[in-house]
Amino acid sequence: MVKKDFVLEAEEGLHARPASMLAKVAMKFTCDIKLMKSGKADKVFQPKSILSLMSVGAAKGERLTFVAEGDDEVQAMESISQLFTSNFQG
Amino acid sequence: MHTIIGIPIAKGIAHGPVRIIHDTSMEAVERLGCNTDEEIQIFHDARNKAIGEIETIRLNTMKNIGEQESKIFEAHQSILEDPELISQVEAYILDKRCCAEWALSLVGNRFRAIFEAMDNAYMKERAIDIKDITCRVVNLIMGHYSDVGSINEPYVLVAHDLTPSQTSTLETKYVKGIITEVGGKTAHSAIIATLLKIPYVVIEKGTTLLKDGDEVVFDGREGSVIVDPDQIYLDAYYVKEKQLVQEEEKYASLRGKVCKTQDNMEVELIANISQIKDLDFIVKSDAKSVGLFRTEFIFMDQERLPTEDEQYEIYKKITTAMSEGYVTIRTLDIGGDKESPLFDIPKEDNPFLGYRGIRLCLEEVEIFKTQLRAILRASAHGQIKIMFPMIASLTEIRKAKDILKICKKELEAVDVAYDSNIEVGIMIETPAAVVMADLFAKEVDFFSIGTNDLIQYTMAVDRSNLKISALYSQYDPAVLRSMKVIAEAAKKENISVSICGEAAADIKLLPYWLGIGISKLSMSVALIPEVKWTISQMTSTKGIEVAKALNKAGDVREVLEGLELTAL
Numbered sequence: 001m002v003k004k005d006f007v008l009e010a011e012e013g014l015h016a017r018p019a020s021m022l023a024k025v026a027m028k029f030t031c032d033i034k035l036m037k038s039g040k041a042d043k044v045f046q047p048k049s050i051l052s053l054m055s056v057g058a059a060k061g062e063r064l065t066f067v068a069e070g071d072d073e074v075q076a077m078e079s080i081s082q083l084f085t086s087n088f089q090g
Numbered sequence: 091m092h093t094i095i096g097i098p099i100a101k102g103i104a105h106g107p108v109r110i111i112h113d114t115s116m117e118a119v120e121r122l123g124c125n126t127d128e129e130i131q132i133f134h135d136a137r138n139k140a141i142g143e144i145e146t147i148r149l150n151t152m153k154n155i156g157e158q159e160s161k162i163f164e165a166h167q168s169i170l171e172d173p174e175l176i177s178q179v180e181a182y183i184l185d186k187r188c189c190a191e192w193a194l195s196l197v198g199n200r201f202r203a204i205f206e207a208m209d210n211a212y213m214k215e216r217a218i219d220i221k222d223i224t225c226r227v228v229n230l231i232m233g234h235y236s237d238v239g240s241i242n243e244p245y246v247l248v249a250h251d252l253t254p255s256q257t258s259t260l261e262t263k264y265v266k267g268i269i270t271e272v273g274g275k276t277a278h279s280a281i282i283a284t285l286l287k288i289p290y291v292v293i294e295k296g297t298t299l300l301k302d303g304d305e306v307v308f309d310g311r312e313g314s315v316i317v318d319p320d321q322i323y324l325d326a327y328y329v330k331e332k333q334l335v336q337e338e339e340k341y342a343s344l345r346g347k348v349c350k351t352q353d354n355m356e357v358e359l360i361a362n363i364s365q366i367k368d369l370d371f372i373v374k375s376d377a378k379s380v381g382l383f384r385t386e387f388i389f390m391d392q393e394r395l396p397t398e399d400e401q402y403e404i405y406k407k408i409t410t411a412m413s414e415g416y417v418t419i420r421t422l423d424i425g426g427d428k429e430s431p432l433f434d435i436p437k438e439d440n441p442f443l444g445y446r447g448i449r450l451c452l453e454e455v456e457i458f459k460t461q462l463r464a465i466l467r468a469s470a471h472g473q474i475k476i477m478f479p480m481i482a483s484l485t486e487i488r489k490a491k492d493i494l495k496i497c498k499k500e501l502e503a504v505d506v507a508y509d510s511n512i513e514v515g516i517m518i519e520t521p522a523a524v525v526m527a528d529l530f531a532k533e534v535d536f537f538s539i540g541t542n543d544l545i546q547y548t549m550a551v552d553r554s555n556l557k558i559s560a561l562y563s564q565y566d567p568a569v570l571r572s573m574k575v576i577a578e579a580a581k582k583e584n585i586s587v588s589i590c591g592e593a594a595a596d597i598k599l600l601p602y603w604l605g606i607g608i609s610k611l612s613m614s615v616a617l618i619p620e621v622k623w624t625i626s627q628m629t630s631t632k633g634i635e636v637a638k639a640l641n642k643a644g645d646v647r648e649v650l651e652g653l654e655l656t657a658l
Contacts (some may be wrong), residue, residue, distance in 0.1 A: 011392075012393055015216070016219065049175075055204045057208045
């Protein structure tokens with residue numbers, strides 16, 4: 001299992017465009033991925049679902065925790081990292 | 091045969107069968123006891139078909155509008171591929187043995203409710219996306235037309251309203267006319283229809299008064315729609331259509347030529363623009379410059395204030411595109427009927443007499459300065475003029491100019507280039523500005539007359555109040571005299587003067603404008619061909635004659651009589 005925190009820098013928060021990019025990336029992997037707002041572990045979101053991602057309602061500056069578990073968990077977390085470092089450009 | 095009264099929007103003769111485009115209301119009904127395997131298959135078939143339709147829209151948007159704008163449709167496609175959505179719909183069908191469209195409507199509504207409950211304004215609006223997408227699939231399942239791209243034969247499009255995705259896929263080959271229930275001449279869909287030469291009228295309750303397959307004919311200049319017309323009416327409309335085609339040919343013969351009267355007085359026809367997405371149409375038109383660039387759209391429908399860089403990119407884009415001419419940028423004119431949640435404007439009894447335009451900008455100095463700096467930076471890439479709205483006093487002009495001066499100094503301090511000779515002008519739209527025009531003219535480089543507000547303030551009439559809206563008229567001598575005062579004040583100080591309200595393109599008033607010395611008219615580019623042709627048929631001496639004759643007119647009736655007499 002790998003776990004990592006990210007700070008969302010996208011100006012308008014996790015809106016349709018970044019959410020669809022994130023969902024596309026997450027779907028490429030077979031491992032189970034979960035997303036939680038940091039400090040709020042009671043509500044779990046599905047990064048493979050754009051609807052679930054958009055319903056996070058994450059604004060700019062929000063801290064998000066990702067947990068990946070499965071065969072390709074390391075690669076999955078790396079791809080998610082890249083999205084956050086590039087601030088969802090491209 | 092019967093007639094339905096409508097409001098004229100875009101000219102032209104439309105004739106064809108009605109196709110009602112459903113998209114704003116989901117009309118799924120619950121059917122239970124279904125074969126679950128079949129319903130799940132129906133759901134997936136419709137879902138895949140919808141993804142294909144959206145792909146067409148995405149490609150069209152990319153081609154016609156821009157890559158950034160097309161991104162939203164990728165998101166729409168992802169929503170249709172969404173594992174959460176799919177699994178919930180499947181589970182619902184299996185659980186209740188209900189039909190696919192009902193399961194999808196319910197699941198769609200559930201997601202919409204989540205988004206609508208969010209306290210973030212941007213995410214709230216995403217509820218509309220969910221609705222858009224689920225409606226498309228529900229309509230596909232139920233065999234309704236949901237898309238203007240899915241009909242491949244001539245028809246008259248009837249809808250409650252047209253979404254941007256629909257207007258970007260209008261096929262002039264098939265869409266012979268448009269009827270919507272809401273909208274107006276300045277709406278985005280109206281501008282597109284005019285430019286694509288699709289006749290367009292607004293009929294309240296059009297989607298219930300008309301039904302699929304009804305044969306209709308209408309003239310977009312008149313507004314009335316005839317359902318199931320007799321041959322004699324059709325013949326009359328064909329004659330009108332022929333005349334219109336001939337007119338279009340006349341107008342087309344002047345394309346690319348300088349606009350001038352028979353006695354060679356040149357008239358500058360320039361463009362009004364209120365959305366950057368309309369820029370392509372401006373570039374393709376005969377307008378070389380922009381007389382009014384409304385910047386409100388940059389501030390509307392946004393979650394936060396636009397940054398200086400974001401604004402700079404927009405101003406730079408339009409300035410670079412209009413490289414042969416200039417771009418007149420009007421600073422933020424929010425307030426009045428243009429509301430934005432970004433500004434804390436308390437509810438006012440008289441918003442038109444309230445906190446708006448320059449009044450707001452002089453209070454919200456930081457917002458104003460951000461915009462001015464962005465405009466100044468863009469002025470390094472082409473010719474820009476700055477225009478302040480809603481000016482009523484000299485103090486406002488001086489204060490605004492002082493703030494502009496500070497912005498220039500700030501840019502100099504960090505070595506950022508701008509046009510140091512940038513022209514500064516004002517909108518003349520209050521009676522105060524009219525009576526003070528002689529002194530204001532000494533302070534600025536140009537005047538631009540906003541007739542819509544000037545008429546409303548001069549006549550003290552709210553034109554949306556039906557009881558008194560007849561008092562709102564560009565033909566009122568009080569308005570025409572005000573225009574003359576402004577033109578004379580500008581001439582005396584040798585500054586330029588233009589009109590940028592709807593009256594600029596009023597065919598009847600064109601000779602008057604020339605007669606009082608206004609030879610710069612800014613309008614929606616769709617109106618330029620007809621205005622240009624009309625000007626090419628008159629003389630400037632005729633204009634002076636008309637202006638003289640109207641001096642003696644005492645009311646609207648006498649003005650109209652004077653215009654008709656001198657037109658002979």
